[in-house]
Amino acid sequence: MNPNDATPSPASSSTPYAIDAEGWCAAARRVPSPNCDPRAEGMTVDLLVIHNISLPPGEFGTHYIEDLFCNRLDCDAHPYFEQLRALQVSAHFLVRRDGSLLQFVATVQRAWHAGVSRFGEREQCNDFSIGIEMEGTDTTAFEAAQYRTLAGLTQALQARHGFGDVAGHDHIAPGRKTDPGPFFDWAAYHALYLQAASAPVQGAAMSAGAAPLLRFTGRISGA
Numbered sequence: 405m406n407p408n409d410a411t412p413s414p415a416s417s418s419t420p421y422a423i424d425a426e427g428w429c430a431a432a433r434r435v436p437s438p439n440c441d442p443r444a445e446g447m448t449v450d451l452l453v454i455h456n457i458s459l460p461p462g463e464f465g466t467h468y469i470e471d472l473f474c475n476r477l478d479c480d481a482h483p484y485f486e487q488l489r490a491l492q493v494s495a496h497f498l499v500r501r502d503g504s505l506l507q508f509v510a511t512v513q514r515a516w517h518a519g520v521s522r523f524g525e526r527e528q529c530n531d532f533s534i535g536i537e538m539e540g541t542d543t544t545a546f547e548a549a550q551y552r553t554l555a556g557l558t559q560a561l562q563a564r565h566g567f568g569d570v571a572g573h574d575h576i577a578p579g580r581k582t583d584p585g586p587f588f589d590w591a592a593y594h595a596l597y598l599q600a601a602s603a604p605v606q607g608a609a610m611s612a613g614a615a616p617l618l619r620f621t622g623r624i625s626g627a
């Protein structure tokens with residue numbers, strides 16, 4: 405077959421992280437969590453919240469995070485898990501150390517990740533945000549593969565939901581939460597996001613490629 409006969413790829417193929425109408429990402433392994441509920445009528449997604457988690461803390465690659473988010477964590481398996489008993493939490497996404505992606509809650513639904521929180525004048529950030537967990541801790545650097553996945557996912561989520569802000573859990577719950585922590589590289593994340601957001605659409609003519617305006621609270625505050 406003559407390569408010139410090839411059908412141009414549709415624009416949607418430019419990102420593997422595209423979010424569908426129901427709020428699911430095809431590139432993610434789907435692990436549905438019961439810890440979610442509908443957003444209020446007419447509520448838009450205005451904020452992306454970045455977290456870190458590892459279970460037990462500092463141990464990577466275990467199945468305990470998805471167990472926790474699906475209310476099936478064996479709390480006798482590790483002493484640390486005792487404090488998680490009866491906890492009902494979730495996030496929309498988890499980015500593992502190797503950059504692979506899990507999705508627990510559709511983005512059109514409310515996940516239970518922020519807790520008591522405030523962004524600007526608005527409280528209860530779960531109502532209007534999407535939560536992404538980076539597998540990690542407050543005391544270890546994150547992997548390059550994680551930033552690449554996070555940046556691509558951020559671009560796709562912004563394209564789907566049109567939110568204008570990205571913040572850390574520590575920014576919306578100061579004094580109570582410290583994640584994603586001082587080892588989370590906001591500058592690297594921002595640079596990779598700009599790259600992902602300005603990449604020319606496959607099969608389309610080169611455009612100006614202006615990235616949508618997205619404010620990174622962590623980068624601005626230098627946290």
Ligand SMILES: [Zn+2]
Nearest residue numbers: 455456573583
């Ligand atoms: Zn958090």
